[in-house]
Amino acid sequence: MLECFALFSLATFVQPLTAPEPPRIQSDSPAAQTLLIRSDRIIVRPGEELSGAVLVQDGRIIAVGPGLTAPEGARTLEGAVVCAGYFDAWSTVGVVPGTVTDKKLDPASRVIDGVNTHAFEKVREDLLRAGVTSVRVQGGNGADVGGTGAIVRNDPNSRHGEIALLTDACVAAAVGVSEPNQVQDVFQRIDGVDKLVKLIEGGRSYRDRLTDYDEKLAEWQKEIDEKAKELEKDFKKAKKKRDSDMEKAEEDGKEFKEKKYKEDKKPKAPRLDANKAAMARVEAGEMPLVVEIHRVPEIRELLAKTAVFGRLRLILAGATEASSLGSELAARDIPVIVWPTPMGNTRLDEYRHHDLELAGKLHEAGVEVLFGSGGQGTAGDLSALAALAVGNGMDRNAALEALTIGPARNFDVGDRIGTVEPGKEADLLVLTGDPLAVSTRPAFVILNGVVVVEP
Amino acid sequence: MQYSMKPTLNGYAAVKATLFGIALAAVSSTATAMMPSGDLVIEAGRIITQAGDDITDGVIVIRDGRIEAVGPAGEVEKPWGMNVVGGPEFTAYPGFVEAHTSGALDRANESVDVAPFLNIRDSIDPVSFFFENVRRNGITTLGVHQGNNCVIGARGMVVRPMGRTVEELMIRGEFGLKLSAAPKSGKSRATQAQALRTAFDDLRTYLNETVGDKRHEGDKAGREALYQGRELDEEESKGRAMGGTAWKVDGLEVIPRGELDVKQRPLLQLVEGRMAAFIYCGAPMDVHLALEVARDNGFLHRTTLVLDNSCWKAADIIAEAGVTVVLDSNMTHTELDPYTGKEIETDVPKVFADRGVRFALSSSNSSDQSLWYQAALATGLGLDRAAALDAVTIVPAEILGLGDRVGSLEVGFDGNVVLSNGDPLSTTTWIETVVLEGETVYNRSTDGRNKHLYEGQSKPAGSKSGSMGHSAAGNRR
Incomplete structure (x- = not known):
């Protein structure tokens, strides 16, 4: 843990290098390359494998299967195994320290605004070498709210506007995470849940108010339109009456007074609140x-x-003690992001019951498991950690899923990345061996159709 | 009509009256603000006009504070009866222009996040020692803006460094709104970005609601008239349709501009492209946010970025966006290679010059690193001479919207001239005389503080010994 933290500090506080020396990782012309990747073992998706080749053109997978030949000018690669790039479901890579540690983030604070594309090139490069092509980043580590998280494609040469696959991938929150020397007792933790639930309720009532306002406004408008029509119809009569009243007033030497006009007040729009709007989207399951x-x-x-929020898409992260709650989580279809890392005895209080078998047990109980590097900024050992989870009883295919299409699907980019299927964006790994063996390393990494890591 | 509309009309009349009052005040203040209009002839062995070739043995004639003629001695007639300064041993060049400073401010920052309703004129101290230093260093025009610790700060102004009151200092009473893309203290990058965007979202919501309410009011007045049997007079529109290119609120013409919230009006002016923006960027990543906000709200073409020296890394996108920039006074960016620990230095002006970005240099707060020093240093860091001079004259003048008034010595321009005993980019040169709109506002021979320091004479009246150390540096020229 401490070690991780030290690495994390190094990763986040180092300043970037100057540009002059040509970067070893290249992705200047993403559209330029056509690739044919041959392999005896192409993992199309976990559990579905074939032998043959993958054809990549203009950044996309065009075809997968046996009997493919290289088009003219295409580059041919070869390797033991081809699979989709790894996805770290819980990371802070590339987010500036101020945003990572910010305890005052709101649900609508966009973490992508804290992603620094002018630094961390080395960190991104290291991640790519380890096969991690995408990460979900969040801010406010351990804070009640961690802002609106983003899915970032791990491209060291990407510019700010281009680095994100999705800028509003989720809202992140935390309950009961300890501060240095400050462990929350059970009541504080339960209180944290209440606070979070209030946030969700706030989102729901905001949406209700908006809907309500729309309805009331429409009602009011209809009423007023009818009234206006009526008034127009009666105008001549009213004018006549007014004229005669005026005359009468003059005759009587009194001041003429206009009739008092009254109508229903126009409904007032609820105040714009970006944070509640974000929580409303969460409550409705939009993220x-x-x-x-x-x-x-x-x-x-x-x-x-949270059982009352029928559309809420809850994902737990960490969930150290969740193995006993497997069936409940499975029944509610709540995925869990597991950080399957070995921990020493300096672990934080909330990790006291940390168990490398957690991923396997949860999967066994029918819970969807996703892998993440614990928001510690180091995702480089993610596939090794996944292998560790397999060693501790997790199903191989489930582990690979937790590393690729699982997180992609849960964070709404599953139609773009996560498998080796035609039509998908080509974030691919050519591995020297089985993806879940610690002795395996990526020989080639292809990012958006461009070879960015060479042996 | 007379019932529902009356308060509105009254409100408008009141606003109009106030505006008229302000206009009157402006007229009277301009009258008092006029410098005693200067007539002066300047002779110099060399005139760097910053508008074409240098002139050898030249003459500048300033009448009523403006340059009437400039050219070689043989071609320019010196009017009879005017004072003459200078001589063949002097070099004359345009007074320097500082595009962005907070130096004259009593307090550089406000605690309110979004404060465009403030004007820094309320914070300028005209008798500040700052202005004396500025004159000593040959700066004759300054853009004064709120400090960088803000989300949206106050409106700035353009001043001359001479005057007893803010009105006398004033060249443009309201110029440029200060924004920051770098986190204000207490904010992180994400929350700063959120606050910055929210300010414009709020503006849009406010305008939409105001227009909606106004329309409703008008409709209601119509229904009231129908009910009462009155004919409704044609409603006059005193507003103006929304300008700008990024986004528009339809129907803004139904709102007299004077009725809009004073807190929102400066932002509206920004979005309509009627106000310049100065956006501070404390790191290269801030540049993306700054450009995005400026682009999304239609004021990119009026934007100047005020850059920390690390922002050279975003030079490419700055060049693409085509905005002007003000560089940090520390023009060499230093960082450590995280892997080798080697120190990497980057000379910032050159990076921007190579990409064709128009940039102005800025003084550091320390007076011995004023614009003349910055320009000289920039040439040492690989910038060519002309670009260095432009960066302290023509470019900042453009940034302040005064490209046709200051920054070069041309007929019709303000008579702001610096006379020195040598080349402006030489560190052994002394500024001898500074002329501001035809008036001599600095002369080294009568610079008491300078004398005291270098000749040990005549302690300047009223000066505390504590400030002497400060001016010492400023005098070395």
Whole structure:
């Protein structure tokens, strides 16, 4: 843990290099390359494998299968295994330290604004060498709210506007995560759940108010339109009456007074609130809510309190003690992001019951498992950690899924990346061996159709 | 009509009256603000006009504060009866222009996040020692803006460094709105970006609501008249349709501009492209946010970026966006290679010059690194001479919207001239005389502080010994 933290600090505080020496990782002309990747083992998606080749053109996978030949000018690669690039579901890579540690983020604070494309080139490069092509980044580590997270394609040469696959991938939150020397007791943790639930409720009532306003406004408009029509119809009569009243007033030597006109007040629009709007989207399941939460009491509380939100897409992160809650999580279709890392005895309080078998147990119980590097900024060992989870009882295919299409699908980019299927964007790995063996390394990494890592 | 519309009309009348009052005040203040209009003839062995070739043995004639003629001694007639300064031993060049400074401000920053309703004129101290230093260093025009610690700051102004009151200092009473893409203290990058975008979202919501309410009011007045049997007079529109290119609120013409919230009006002016923006960027990543906000809200073409020296890394996108920039006074960016620990230095002006970005240099707060020093240093860092001079004259003048008034010595321009005993980019040169709109506002021979320092004479009246150290540096020229 400490080690991880040290690495993380190094990663986030180092300043970037100057540009002059030509970068070893190149992706200047993404559209330029046509690739034919031959392999005896192409993992199209976990559990579905074939032998043959993958054809990549203009950044996309064009065809997968046996009998493909290289078009003219295409580059041919070869390797033991081809699979989709790895996806780190829980990361802070490339996010500036101020945003990572910001405890005051709102649901609508966009973490992508804290992603620095002018630094961390080396970090991104290292990640690519380890086969991690995409990450979900969030801010506010351990804070109640971690802002609107983004899915970032791990391209060291990408410019700011281009680096994100999705800028509003989820809203991140945390419950019961300890600060240095400050462990939250169970009541504080339960209180944290209440706060989070209030946020979701706030989103729902905001949406309700908006809908309500629309309805009321339409109603009012209809009423007023009818009234106006009526008034127009009666105008001549009213004019006549007014004229005669005026005359009468003059005769009587009194001041003429206009009739008092009254109509229903126009309904007022609810105040624009970007944070509530973001939570409204979460409540409606338009983006998932990722909650870092570890211990049984608060997970139970969260599950109980969120049951009323039928459309909410809850994803747990960490979930150290969740193995006993597997069936409940499975019944609610709540995925869990697991950080299957070995931890020493300096672990934080919430990781006290950390268990390398968690991923396997959850999967066994029918819970969808996703892998993430714990928001610690180091995702480079993600595939090794996944292998560790397999060693501790997790199903191989499930582990590969947790590393690729699982997170992609859950964060709404599953139609773009995560498998080796025609039509998808070509973020591919050519591996020296089985993806879940620690002795395996990527020989080639292809990012958006461009070879960015060579042996 | 007379019922529902009356308050509005009254409101408008009141606003009009106020505006008229302001106009009157402006007229009277301009009258008092006029410098005693200067008539002066300047002779110099060399005139760097910044508008074509240098002139050898030249003459500049300034009448009523403006340049009436400039050219070789043989071609320009010196009017009878005017004072003459200078001589063949002097080099004359345009007064320097500082595009962005907070130096004259009593307090550079405000605690309110979004404060476009403030004007820095309320914070300028005209008798500040700052202005004396500025004159000593040959700066004759300054853009004064709020400090960088803000989300949206106050409106700035353009001043001359001479006057007893803010009105006397004033060249343009309201120029440029300060924004920051770098996090204000207490914010992180994400929350700063959020605050910056929210300000414009709020403006749009406010305008839409105001237009909606106004329309409703008008419709309601119509229904009221129908009910009462009155004919409704044709409603006069005193507003103006929304300008700008990025986004528009339809129907803004129904709102007299004077009725709009003073907090929102400066932002509206920005979006309509009627106000310049100065956006501070503390890191290269901030440049993306700054350009995005400026682009999304239609004021990119009026944007000047005020850059930290690390922002050279974003030079390519700055060049693409075509905005002007003000460089940090520390023109060499230093960082450590995270892997080798080697120090990497980058000379910033050259990076921007190579990409064709128009940039102005800026003084550091320390007076011994004023614009003359910055320009000289920039040539040492690989910038060519002409570009260095442009960066302290023509470019900042353009940034301040005064490209046709200051920054070069041309007929019709303000008579702002610096006379020195040698080349402006030589560090052994002294500024001898500074002429501001035809008036001599600095003369080294009568510079008490200077004398005291270098000759040990005549302690200047009223000066505390504490400030002497400060001026010491400024005098070395």
